[in-house]
Amino acid sequence: MAKTSSIIKNKKRAEAAKRTAAKRAALKAITKDQSVPMEQRFAAQLKLAELPRNSSPVRVRNRCEVSGRPRGYYRKLKMSRIALRELGNLGMIPGLVKSSW
Numbered sequence: 001m002a003k004t005s006s007i008i009k010n011k012k013r014a015e016a017a018k019r020t021a022a023k024r025a026a027l028k029a030i031t032k033d034q035s036v037p038m039e040q041r042f043a044a045q046l047k048l049a050e051l052p053r054n055s056s057p058v059r060v061r062n063r064c065e066v067s068g069r070p071r072g073y074y075r076k077l078k079m080s081r082i083a084l085r086e087l088g089n090l091g092m093i094p095g096l097v098k099s100s101w
Helices: 004-019 021-032 038-050 081-089
Strands: none
Touching (some): 004 021, 021 038
């Protein structure tokens, strides 16, 4: 099992990204608009750089909500392959059947 702090840290990053998404999108639109003067585009770029690093959606990592594992992640189930197998064997995931042949 991974440390729970990595899960908590990732959730904080996701919340920060959601909170600053509108401001970030507005500043990016200004920087890409060629009709805006160069000084305003540069000022918007500086304001974008001043935003907290963890508020960027790129910093959010897909992590298993059970174990915190970042690899082998199934998006629909929000868990890693290992957690999926463990819970599947225990019969805790509806519709998942362990095949035996």
